[in-house]
Amino acid sequence: MDIDDLLAEVAVDTTPQETRDLQALTRAWVAERVAPEMLAWPGSLMERVLERVRRQIELVEDQTGSMDPKTNFKLIVIQTELERFKFLVRSFLRSRLRKIDAHPLHILALHTDADEMHPLLSPAEHQYLTSHQTLLSTHYASSFLSQFPSSLQRLDDTTGGISMVDKPDEDAAVFVRVLRDVGEVAVEGTEKRFEMKRGDVWKMYDITPGVAGSDRWARDEGQNAVHSGERTK
Amino acid sequence: MALPLPPGLTPPEIAFICEMELVTIIPRQRLEGLELLGGPLKPLNPPQRASLPLWLALLLKRQRRANIIPPPWLSPDSLAAILQFETESSPDAFSPPPRLPPPPSSTTIPLSSPFLPSSTADAPADALPYHWLELGSMLLEAAPDDFDDADEVRKLLRGLREARMAKLRQGVEVLDAGGGFKMNGVGGMELGEARSFITGVVDGLRKIGKSREEARRERERENGYSPSQNYEDDEMDMR
Numbered sequence: 313m314d315i316d317d318l319l320a321e322v323a324v325d326t327t328p329q330e331t332r333d334l335q336a337l338t339r340a341w342v343a344e345r346v347a348p349e350m351l352a353w354p355g356s357l358m359e360r361v362l363e364r365v366r367r368q369i370e371l372v373e374d375q376t377g378s379m380d381p382k383t384n385f386k387l388i389v390i391q392t393e394l395e396r397f398k399f400l401v402r403s404f405l406r407s408r409l410r411k412i413d414a415h416p417l418h419i420l421a422l423h424t425d426a427d428e429m430h431p432l433l434s435p436a437e438h439q440y441l442t443s444h445q446t447l448l449s450t451h452y453a454s455s456f457l458s459q460f461p462s463s464l465q466r467l468d469d470t471t472g473g474i475s476m477v478d479k480p481d482e483d484a485a486v487f488v489r490v491l492r493d494v495g496e497v498a499v500e501g502t503e504k505r506f507e508m509k510r511g512d513v514w515k516m517y518d519i520t521p522g523v524a525g526s527d528r529w530a531r532d533e534g535q536n537a538v539h540s541g542e543r544t545k
Numbered sequence: 546m547a548l549p550l551p552p553g554l555t556p557p558e559i560a561f562i563c564e565m566e567l568v569t570i571i572p573r574q575r576l577e578g579l580e581l582l583g584g585p586l587k588p589l590n591p592p593q594r595a596s597l598p599l600w601l602a603l604l605l606k607r608q609r610r611a612n613i614i615p616p617p618w619l620s621p622d623s624l625a626a627i628l629q630f631e632t633e634s635s636p637d638a639f640s641p642p643p644r645l646p647p648p649p650s651s652t653t654i655p656l657s658s659p660f661l662p663s664s665t666a667d668a669p670a671d672a673l674p675y676h677w678l679e680l681g682s683m684l685l686e687a688a689p690d691d692f693d694d695a696d697e698v699r700k701l702l703r704g705l706r707e708a709r710m711a712k713l714r715q716g717v718e719v720l721d722a723g724g725g726f727k728m729n730g731v732g733g734m735e736l737g738e739a740r741s742f743i744t745g746v747v748d749g750l751r752k753i754g755k756s757r758e759e760a761r762r763e764r765e766r767e768n769g770y771s772p773s774q775n776y777e778d779d780e781m782d783m784r
Contacts, residue, residue, distance in 0.1 A: 331584035335660050338562065346553055364582050385608075386579060389586075392604060397582050399561070406548035413547045485747040487728075487736060489657055 333360055334397075341404040346487070348480040350411045350419050352426070353434045361401065368394050411480070412437060416445050417468050418479040553740045559733050563679040564600040565659040569666035570611040596665050599680065603687050613688045616663075617670035618643075619681055621694055624701035627673060631708045639709060639730030643672035658733070678706060678734045713739050717746065 340354050368390065375387055412419055412433075420441055423432040433441065449467055457465045469476045554562075572589035579586040589595055594614070597605075605611035617623060630640050643663050646656075663674035674680075681702045689695040713735060716728075728736075 328584045330582060334565075334583040335656065338565065338659075339657075342554065342562070345558070348552065361582075368582055382577075386577065389579060389601065389604065390581065392600065393581050393583065396561075396564075396600065403548065403558075406546060407550075410547040410549075481748070483751065485744045485751075487740065491657055 329360075330364070333357060333364075337361055337400055337404070341400055341407075344404055344407050348484040348486075349482060350408065350415075350422065350432060350480075352430050352432055353437070355431070355434065358401075358434070361397070365394065365397055365401070368397075408437065409440075412441050413444075415478050415480055416441055417477045420445070421477070551741070553744070554737050556734065556737055559676075559737045560679050560683070562659050563676040563683070563733065564598065564603070566599050566664045566674075566676055566680055567596045567660075567662050568599050568602045568616065568664050568680075568684075569594050569596050569614045570602050570605065571614065572605070572611045574610045576605075576610070594666065596662065599664075599683065603683070606688050606691075613684060613691050614666045615684055615688075615692055615698075616665065616668045616674075616680075618664075618668060618673060618677070619684065619692075619698060620670065621697040621701060623670045624698060624705065626671065628701055628705050628708065631705060631712075637712070637715075639712065639728075641672060642730045643669045643674050673705075673730070673732065676733045678702070678732050709735060717743075 336354070336357050340351070340357070344351055372387060372391055372394065375383060378384070378387075419432065423438060423441075426432045431438075452467070453465070467476060571594055572591045574589070574591065576589040578588040583598070586597070586601075587595065589611075602611065602613050606613055618627070627640050646661070658675035661674070662668060664676070664680055668674070681698070685692070685695060685699055685702075692698055709732070713731075
């Protein structure tokens with residue numbers, strides 16, 4: 313389940329939407345910073361947050377003229393918070409950009425496979441990825457690739473057992489905070505079983521590496537993202 | 546534009562998260578309610594206590610507009626008790642984290658630190674919350690005059706930190722490739738410090754063990770398991 317779905321369901325909750333969005337954004341940022349894989353784009357959350365940031369900037373611009381010391385202090389508080397939000401958003405986007413730059417072809421393939429309701433990339437990220445990749449491949453082709461035999465010119469060759477498409481280390485170790493009881497998690501190839509309870513902090517690695525295709529980074533499960541928590545519920 | 550930092554949170558980023566923790570303050574000045582991006586801020590009326598995020602409390606404190614009430618676990622008595630527990634009663638494990646609030650209904654997002662009220666004036670006194678080290682040192686730096694005995698608190702925090710660092714270092718021996726282990730009670734900053742080392746060791750061991758693992762799988766396949774059956778077995782295991 314996506315964070316957005318969860319957010320939609322808790323409309324009856326008493327916490328204001330703004331506070332919940334801050335919590336969701338913080339969690340998304342932490343997860344994106346520590347997970348080796350690219351995580352899905354939280355579309356509606358980002359829309360709401362960016363819209364609010366825009367309105368807040370307008371408010372600050374409107375009121376900066378005032379010389380009243382009371383309003384002045386209010387503005388300081390508002391601006392301090394605004395800067396904190398901008399840092400969160402910026403750091404979140406930049407850590408995504410870093411992953412796009414590191415593994416462009418892999419991420420593009422994942423994005424193409426992803427379901428339309430939950431895209432992996434935002435439209436802007438997708439545009440950046442494709443145009444950057446086009447520029448790069450045109451450059452490679454014109455500077456040296458065109459001199460190679462045509463069978464050696466591809467950048468995404470997967471024949472011969474070795475894929476040219478780099479991908480992140482999906483089995484990398486992560487820290488996990490369990491937000492809901494998960495039950496038993498098994499490690500493939502060994503007899504090890506863990507009971508994961510809410511509130512636990514775990515160091516995890518090597519969870520079912522053999523079935524990586526069905527593994528998911530379930531961002532709603534753990535603060536620092538759970539590897540393959542989904543199927544065990 | 547891409548972030549030049551390696552994966553994993555850096556200490557300033559952990560401090561940034563810690564600044565979202567709620568703390569209790571006694572305002573000295575009136576402040577009207579504000580519509581902030583992270584939710585509305587209630588008006589401050591001295592001398593009524595209020596719970597605010599730490600960044601705002603520090604700002605008000607710096608401008609001498611409020612006093613911060615240190616959380617109960619940051620008192621010399623509680624810290625001394627926790628330190629004694631860490632060093633004598635359980636020399637191998639971290640002291641347990643504070644008890645969680647009752648689990649939320651299945652439709653809400655469960656809260657986690659820094660959004661749990663674990664550092665307000667009514668937080669439990671007998672357990673260190675996730676951001677204990679960062680919060681303690683930030684409060685000691687910005688508001689030493691709000692503590693009864695700041696030096697004693699500083700000394701105890703230092704002692705706790707050293708006792709726990711030693712445990713974290715000892716824990717390196719249990720690292721092996723395959724599986725996971727429980728680190729309940731560990732703090733945010735401690736995790737941040739140890740993260741790159743621990744993940745480095747684990748990933749290194751995993752790479753060393755990889756060829757053995759592959760050989761084992763190869764053998765299983767030769768023994769008549771087809772990959773699809775293997776897959777089903779895994780599915781069974783997971784249930």
